Amino acid sequence: MRSTRGRMTLAEDQPTRAPRWVARALVLSLVALVALGAWFGGRNLFQSVLGPRCQATAAGNSVDFDPDQMSNAATITAIALRRGLPARAATIALATAIQESKLRNIRYGDRDSVGLFQQRPSQGWGTVEEILDPEYTTNKFYDALVKVKDWETGTITVVAQKVQRSAYPEAYADHEQEGRILASSLAGHSPRGVACRLDDPEGEADVALIERLLDNEYALKATAGQGTLTVKAPSDRMAWSIGSWSVAKAVDTGVTGVTVGDRRWTRSRDSDAWEWQPTDSPAPAQQVILHLT
Template identity: 80%
Template sequence: MAEERPRRGPGRWVARGLVLTFVLVAGLGAWFGGRSLFESVLGPRCQATAAGSSVDFDPEQMSNAATITAIALRRGLPARAATIALATAIQESKLRNIRYGDRDSVGLFQQRPSQGWGTVEQILDPEYSTNKFYDALVKVDGWETGTITVVAQKVQRSAYPEAYADHEQEGRILASSLAGHSPRGVGCRLDGAEGEADVALIGRLLEAEYSLGVRAVEGTLSVQAPSEQLAWSIASWSVAKAVDTGITGVTIGDRSWTRSRDSSAWEWQVADTPVGPLEVQLHLT
């Protein structure tokens, strides 16, 4: 008489199902984790460096940081103002121009239409929202020397005011490099541009954010700055805005940045054809 095999009940299938589920979840986690790692390590990325310290952001974030810093300079405000604004925007939106937030908050600074900051459409314009932030900032007594936590809270009236201080160092590095106080401080590793750069957009942005004009010179655009610091600010801004405008290279003095996905795009190289120290040359193809 053959030995009777033990019966295997439904528990066997439950166990197999749990194992399969675990494998699937682990696989998906590895895929998403690997994708995030790929994008952060090998994908488009920007870096700002000042006083030996660096911070990394994606191109969208760096482009918005450039706008915030440039407008501070156009208004004649010190880098301290940009530091406060940048730390605030990092906390409020992670430097993204988002269309949602707490209650009716929107935009880089999560400003609320119901609190008199403007319409949704206005607040979603980075130039408008940045100017509104500075309008409020300069009305705060002692903003030039006060702590970021106190000053930003008086502007924003946030439920979590202590959080602004967490981003002060990032704000300082971005403000210093993008304002031109730390030359060669901004580099972006980017995908290749699709077609030629948008000349009209570059001109509009330079006028709105720096009050400066641009002239075409043999397939490039040239911007003349009133000082070397401002020239480096414009050069850094141009790198940060390359993702939006399609700029493929920037030359200032004897240094140049060339759009690329390899490590050379992190740094400014010796220029093949130098220009004057107050000239910023933007390459379009």
């Protein structure tokens, strides 16, 4: 009998190879994944570089947010001013909202948390519908904030934690600088500090909405003119706050321009919309002109 010791069968002698169609499918899948990643990356880059965007600048530092986020930041800051609270209150609230919701009015969260500050109906903050109202939920935050001992001087992380009772209290510190920049620019301490690059409005400016928001968030009225609304401010600083707020709210209201002093912001997708440009038709002192057409 011929010995077969030391010999391998045909199957053992040759390495197992996958059919060619399997290799091709793997290559095509890899190419598709790379292409998909590039598409999403390019889309995100387009949105951040060329899409609608808002920027707040104070003391030489800037932060970018999308228009909806900036609109919510404007509400949080305006309500602090209406209540007679300093910009520090807005800084605390903004840093908290950035951490909790990224300044988005979301309908979900940990357990039953919802809204800008992720407040929980089960913890007495209000109903879901109430908490999803940015004005209501912001006022509830400030109601709790002013009850915190030494909130005006305490560490923002500590103060925010006493209001929120978060599982991750140290995270609020990560957004303190963003909160300060937003508060400074939206409260009028940094004139010309807010600008947005926006698409053209889909229709006419919503005058009724502008008037309601001004009343609810600043307790101020507007006077109608030929294609304009004029708001009288109690101070130059407040005029710049209203001007910045008007830019931030333009995504909701359809405002096409804002004039404060000898500067005007004009709604556009061009780079000019990043700056308040000099104007030959200045607004009177302590007045803000909202352009509707």
